[in-house]
Amino acid sequence: MTTAPPLRRDALRDPLARRRVVWLLAALVIAWPMLQLSGFAPAALFSPGNLQVIGSFLAGFLPPETSPAFLAMLGKATLETLAMATAGTALAFAIGAPLAFVTTRALSVSRIGPGPGRVQAGVMRQAGRSVLMVLRAIPEIVWALVFVRALGLGPAAGVLALAITYGGMLGKVYAEVLESTDTRPARALMESGSGRLAALVYGLLPHCGQELISYTVYRWECAVRASVVMGFVGAGGLGQLMDQSMKMLNGGEASSILLVFLVLVLLADALSNALRRLLA
Amino acid sequence: MSFALGEVGLVHPNGHRALQGVSLAARDGERLAVIGPSGAGKTTLLRVLGAALRPGEGTVRLLGEAPWNLAAPALRKLRSRIGTVHQSPPIAPRLRVVTAVLSGRLGQWTAMRAMASLLRPSDLEGAHEALARLSLEDRLFDRCDRLSGGQLQRVGIARVLYQRPALMLADEPVSALDPTLADATLQQLVAQSESTGATLVASLHAVDLALRWFPRIVGMRGGQVVFDEPVGHVTEPMLAALYASEGGLPMQARGEPLPVVSSGPFATGAAIPVARPDCL
Numbered sequence: 228m229t230t231a232p233p234l235r236r237d238a239l240r241d242p243l244a245r246r247r248v249v250w251l252l253a254a255l256v257i258a259w260p261m262l263q264l265s266g267f268a269p270a271a272l273f274s275p276g277n278l279q280v281i282g283s284f285l286a287g288f289l290p291p292e293t294s295p296a297f298l299a300m301l302g303k304a305t306l307e308t309l310a311m312a313t314a315g316t317a318l319a320f321a322i323g324a325p326l327a328f329v330t331t332r333a334l335s336v337s338r339i340g341p342g343p344g345r346v347q348a349g350v351m352r353q354a355g356r357s358v359l360m361v362l363r364a365i366p367e368i369v370w371a372l373v374f375v376r377a378l379g380l381g382p383a384a385g386v387l388a389l390a391i392t393y394g395g396m397l398g399k400v401y402a403e404v405l406e407s408t409d410t411r412p413a414r415a416l417m418e419s420g421s422g423r424l425a426a427l428v429y430g431l432l433p434h435c436g437q438e439l440i441s442y443t444v445y446r447w448e449c450a451v452r453a454s455v456v457m458g459f460v461g462a463g464g465l466g467q468l469m470d471q472s473m474k475m476l477n478g479g480e481a482s483s484i485l486l487v488f489l490v491l492v493l494l495a496d497a498l499s500n501a502l503r504r505l506l507a
Numbered sequence: 508m509s510f511a512l513g514e515v516g517l518v519h520p521n522g523h524r525a526l527q528g529v530s531l532a533a534r535d536g537e538r539l540a541v542i543g544p545s546g547a548g549k550t551t552l553l554r555v556l557g558a559a560l561r562p563g564e565g566t567v568r569l570l571g572e573a574p575w576n577l578a579a580p581a582l583r584k585l586r587s588r589i590g591t592v593h594q595s596p597p598i599a600p601r602l603r604v605v606t607a608v609l610s611g612r613l614g615q616w617t618a619m620r621a622m623a624s625l626l627r628p629s630d631l632e633g634a635h636e637a638l639a640r641l642s643l644e645d646r647l648f649d650r651c652d653r654l655s656g657g658q659l660q661r662v663g664i665a666r667v668l669y670q671r672p673a674l675m676l677a678d679e680p681v682s683a684l685d686p687t688l689a690d691a692t693l694q695q696l697v698a699q700s701e702s703t704g705a706t707l708v709a710s711l712h713a714v715d716l717a718l719r720w721f722p723r724i725v726g727m728r729g730g731q732v733v734f735d736e737p738v739g740h741v742t743e744p745m746l747a748a749l750y751a752s753e754g755g756l757p758m759q760a761r762g763e764p765l766p767v768v769s770s771g772p773f774a775t776g777a778a779i780p781v782a783r784p785d786c787l
Contacts, residue, residue: 426613
């Protein structure tokens with residue numbers, strides 16, 4: 228047996244250790260003023276006066292309203308909300324998917340080599356990315372306010388608002404998911420002359436299809452929730468119903484509506500799981 | 508002339524110099540094995556020949572074209588005539604074997620045909636024939652993530668056989684195969700080159716395989732071509748010098764004598780004891 232040579236002291240020093248400590252401290256230094264700025268003081272929630280206010284507010288929600296007339300209205304509003312979320316997400320997909328296809332670096336032919344047209348392709352990608360940024364920079368509620376003015380009260384305004392904002396989000400995340408997956412299969416295909424679209428469906432989608440589906444269904448779920456907020460500004464559906472109930476201080480109706488939300492979210496979850504299993 | 512490299516030099520973006528002053532040319536239908544210690548630049552050389560890497564210095568001509576002077580569509584067309592067997596096959600794991608093999612011709616297919624073939628494989632006979640040559644036809648409808656490393660490597664080869672390129676490049680094509688399969692697989696690559704007139708360039712780790720299957724041997728070391736000789740002119744001292752830093756010759760089948768004359772720089776090519784199982 229030979230003995231190992233004595234270790235030099237700095238041989239075992241992790242070169243990343245110092246950088247990690249610095250970043251951790253920086254994160255704390257940045258986060259603290261943020262908490263201060265946002266007036267975050269959880270203790271206020273539990274002061275006796277506030278507890279009572281919250282308690283009586285919540286007590287007003289019981290029992291949930293179950294009269295047939297209200298349930299009929301609820302059913303119609305639920306359908307409206309589902310239609311709004313589904314149509315909005317479908318349109319958002321139609322906007323986001325092509326933009327992701329244009330902007331993702333994972334499908335860049337000109338980067339192989341690098342080959343001809345690299346500058347134009349870079350400009351194109353950047354332009355696409357800017358479009359996505361503008362689309363998602365303005366909150367859907369603002370779009371909804373605009374469209375309610377233009378199109379009148381009802382779900383149509385909500386659909387358009389969702390399509391625009393969510394199109395921007397879907398496009399951005401699609402492009403990034405495609406880049407963070409294993410891009411070698413697609414690159415190998417493009418290196419043997421395949422087109423971008425073929426490289427996408429043969430090289431990338433088999434790998435990250437699940438993730439894209441899961442994110443899309445999650446966005447649909449978000450759209451269901453967002454449609455509530457937009458309902459408050461007159462875009463129809465459960466949100467508008469909720470707005471009326473709250474204005475009339477009818478807690479029972481509000482809690483029935485919230486229960487429907489719970490069911491919808493559960494539904495979205497089940498749908499997402501089923502689709503992922505299908506693709507696994 | 509199938510390809511011609513003139514004084515090609517390449518420095519990777521990380522500053523590592525991979526090729527220096529490499530001049531190499533081959534006629535149509537020629538078969539070359541590139542051997543050398545790991546890090547010699549074999550993979551980089553193959554990627555330059557595959558129009559996947561653009562060298563900073565020197566001239567490249569592939570299949571009668573100067574790839575880096577071509578416009579994007581012509582370059583794509585050229586790439587579709589070059590097939591590469593990658594060392595670790597870049598195949599999306601959820602793809603079925605049949606789809607993975609058919610994807611070899613994506614460069615020749617229209618986007619429409621590519622999409623349609625994803626739903627219903629457009630050339631089952633072709634895929635079956637390519638797989639049968641590597642005795643993998645019974646895995647036609649299996650998913651690629653159900654295959655062993657050796658089977659996946661053969662799917663990568665079947666893809667290139669199906670592509671029928673004019674220039675076949677193979678980067679360690681049999682590294683995951685046992686000696687018997689490695690021989691049978693190289694035989695198929697050679698047979699394809701003989702029947703289609705395609706030029707075959709393979710980098711091989713196992714020196715005995717290179718000497719057995721290839722009439723021309725290119726020895727690389729440190730990014731340079733050290734020798735480029737007909738197999739009959741390759742001597743033990745040349746090989747020993749090539750692998751001096753490795754401490755011995757890497758071989759597929761240990762214990763068997765190398766099929767080279769043991770000394771003399773210009774031994775006659777007539778008396779090569781090359782045992783080719785198919786005796787072509």
